[in-house]
Amino acid sequence: MMRAVMALAWREFTRFIRQPHRVIGSVGQPVLFWLFLGFGFSGSFRPAGMEGVTYLEFFYPGVLLMMLLFASIFSSITIIEDRDQGFLQGVLVAPVPRIAIVLGKVLGGTAVSMVQSLLFLLLAPILGLPLSPLGAVLVVLILSLSAVGFTSLGFLLAWSMRSTAGFHAIMMIFLMPMWMLSGALFPINHVPGWMHAVMEVNPATHALRLLRLPFYAKPADVLVSSEFLVSLAVVLIWVAVCLYLSMVRVQRRERGVPTP
Amino acid sequence: MIIIRDISHTYPGTRKQPVRTAIASLSFQVGRGEFCILSGPNGSGKSTLFRILCGLTIPSTGSVTIGGLDLARESHAVRRILGVVFQNPAVDKHLSVGENLAIHADLYGHRGADLAQRLEEALSWSELKHRMGDRVDTLSGGLARQLELAKSLLTRPKVLLLDEPTTGLDPASRRNFLEVLRRVQRERNMTVLMTTHIFSEAEDADHVAIMKGGHLLAFDTPQRLRARVGNEVVVIVPTDAVSLAGRLVTDLNLAPLRFGDELRLDVAAAADSLPLLETVLARYRPEIRSIAIKQPALEDVFIQITSAAHAAGVQESHRIPPASEKEIVQ
Numbered sequence: 001m002m003r004a005v006m007a008l009a010w011r012e013f014t015r016f017i018r019q020p021h022r023v024i025g026s027v028g029q030p031v032l033f034w035l036f037l038g039f040g041f042s043g044s045f046r047p048a049g050m051e052g053v054t055y056l057e058f059f060y061p062g063v064l065l066m067m068l069l070f071a072s073i074f075s076s077i078t079i080i081e082d083r084d085q086g087f088l089q090g091v092l093v094a095p096v097p098r099i100a101i102v103l104g105k106v107l108g109g110t111a112v113s114m115v116q117s118l119l120f121l122l123l124a125p126i127l128g129l130p131l132s133p134l135g136a137v138l139v140v141l142i143l144s145l146s147a148v149g150f151t152s153l154g155f156l157l158a159w160s161m162r163s164t165a166g167f168h169a170i171m172m173i174f175l176m177p178m179w180m181l182s183g184a185l186f187p188i189n190h191v192p193g194w195m196h197a198v199m200e201v202n203p204a205t206h207a208l209r210l211l212r213l214p215f216y217a218k219p220a221d222v223l224v225s226s227e228f229l230v231s232l233a234v235v236l237i238w239v240a241v242c243l244y245l246s247m248v249r250v251q252r253r254e255r256g257v258p259t260p
Numbered sequence: 261m262i263i264i265r266d267i268s269h270t271y272p273g274t275r276k277q278p279v280r281t282a283i284a285s286l287s288f289q290v291g292r293g294e295f296c297i298l299s300g301p302n303g304s305g306k307s308t309l310f311r312i313l314c315g316l317t318i319p320s321t322g323s324v325t326i327g328g329l330d331l332a333r334e335s336h337a338v339r340r341i342l343g344v345v346f347q348n349p350a351v352d353k354h355l356s357v358g359e360n361l362a363i364h365a366d367l368y369g370h371r372g373a374d375l376a377q378r379l380e381e382a383l384s385w386s387e388l389k390h391r392m393g394d395r396v397d398t399l400s401g402g403l404a405r406q407l408e409l410a411k412s413l414l415t416r417p418k419v420l421l422l423d424e425p426t427t428g429l430d431p432a433s434r435r436n437f438l439e440v441l442r443r444v445q446r447e448r449n450m451t452v453l454m455t456t457h458i459f460s461e462a463e464d465a466d467h468v469a470i471m472k473g474g475h476l477l478a479f480d481t482p483q484r485l486r487a488r489v490g491n492e493v494v495v496i497v498p499t500d501a502v503s504l505a506g507r508l509v510t511d512l513n514l515a516p517l518r519f520g521d522e523l524r525l526d527v528a529a530a531a532d533s534l535p536l537l538e539t540v541l542a543r544y545r546p547e548i549r550s551i552a553i554k555q556p557a558l559e560d561v562f563i564q565i566t567s568a569a570h571a572a573g574v575q576e577s578h579r580i581p582p583a584s585e586k587e588i589v590q
Contacts, residue, residue, distance in 0.1 A: 004367050004369075008363075011352060011359075011363055018354050085353075086346050086348035086349050089344075090346070090411075092314075093316065094364075094367040095339035095367075254316065254317045256268070257272045258270065259269075259320050260270070
């Protein structure tokens with residue numbers, strides 16, 4: 001089972017590396033977002049209680065999250081392509097547990113997003129964001145966990161879809177807003193009440209919160225803070241629910257109804 | 261080896277589509293080491309049956325046993341002995357030939373020396389050996405199909421299912437693919453079930469199943485199916501088909517069937533064909549462009565069986581296929 005999972009994850013990763021356009025697109029777009037919005041808003045970004053934080057710096061963890069989101073979207077689209085082009089059929093008739101299909105996809109997608117975000121993480125010291133070695137490990141762990149969450153959510157959404165066009169629609173009205181309302185673009189405490197409520201139940205908000213903390217506090221303090229623990233619990237539940245539902249979904253086979 | 265018992269399958273209705281029954285009470289068996297062709301017009305239910313046999317779809321009722329294992333209850337064990345070649349390529353075109361084979365081996369849990377031997381064996385007949393490092397999207401259509409077959413053979417399946425595997429291949433590649441398939445099938449005593457539209461592919465099969473409208477119309481050996489149509493046919497291409505048809509009726513008391521420019525005369529006994537040809541030729545030589553005795557091909561059997569079902573109300577129509585002539589007198 002693990003060999004099958006690793007083979008599928010390896011395929012996902014290799015496929016990504018072999019398509020230079022995808023590498024450039026998925027790393028380049030968040031970086032451009034970050035540079036343009038970062039410099040663009042730096043002059044006007046003056047939220048109360050956050051003096052001394054440039055928008056470039058504020059937006060940085062949000063871009064990390066965006067990379068996870070994009071990587072998950074790309075790997076979810078491959079599910080639809082695989083079904084169309086047939087690779088998936090070959091896997092479905094092989095003697096591998098269906099769960100291996102979910103895990104292979106999720107691990108592969110996670111590996112892809114980790115490569116991107118690790119590259120981006122190298123920029124942190126240049127920005128003047130202090131990150132201790134332990135803090136960096138913490139950030140990487142949080143990123144991996146969130147990547148699993150996004151990839152399994154993408155899997156769940158894409159599994160029943162028959163066209164990539166349909167998936168683009170879902171992505172624009174569901175996945176992108178999830179990121180927009182995560183506090184990546186603007187601080188959560190200066191928005192209208194209803195939006196604040198939506199943001200608080202959005203798991204991406206909690207993933208971002210987890211991601212921000214190690215940049216601004218000692219890892220030892222972060223790990224015991226109630227803010228961190230609550231958000232960690234939310235993210236863990238999110239990951240578990242999405243993985244579980246994905247597994248339930250792939251187990252379900254097309255079934256005939258009673259003949260009239 | 262494959263036992264299909266009273267399978268029915270009805271697709272659930274959706275907002276756009278009503279409930280539809282694709283297969284109705286279908287039963288047949290394929291013996292160990294047999295090469296069986298499954299055929300039928302588009303919409304006959306053969307794709308649904310194929311999906312059921314692969315274990316991708318669970319039928320409404322009925323059961324399938326493959327190699328003594330129940331497909332519904334022991335699907336994992338069935339998958340171990342089953343190889344499938346889909347109509348669409350089931351390989352990753354961004355990866356190389358070798359990488360695709362490696363993934364397939366991993367999915368089936370083969371490795372080490374055993375895998376090396378399997379690879380050698382699965383590739384021995386193919387032209388892929390020197391293309392292992394090439395990406396699949398650089399392969400020709402014929403080679404890409406060879407890869408599909410090699411991939412399936414790697415796991416040494418006891419039962420191999422193929423869904424229109426030669427679609428889109430040129431005649432030479434198609435013949436090559438089928439020769440290899442048939443040879444390997446005999447060598448390994450593998451049970452093969454293949455769907456196809458191309459009847460020349462079915463001529464040397466052990467059994468041919470013909471489906472239409474979800475029903476099994478015929479299941480027999482090609483010889484017996486041909487015998488069912490029975491008769492040889494004298495095919496005449498005259499300068500004026502309508503006028504000659506009229507005279508064949510009045511002069512010789514025959515019942516010609518006209519298909520465009522062509523007249524066909526059914527002959528009850530094979531021994532009568534040549535005398536009939538001679539009679540017609542002697543009498544109407546100046547008006548005849550060509551004349552031939554045609555033996556019934558499986559295609560004719562197919563047309564006859566499916567259109568008989570059509571007359572009996574099982575739906576769908578067919579065009580007349582070009583005749584394959586045995587001997588032509590110019």
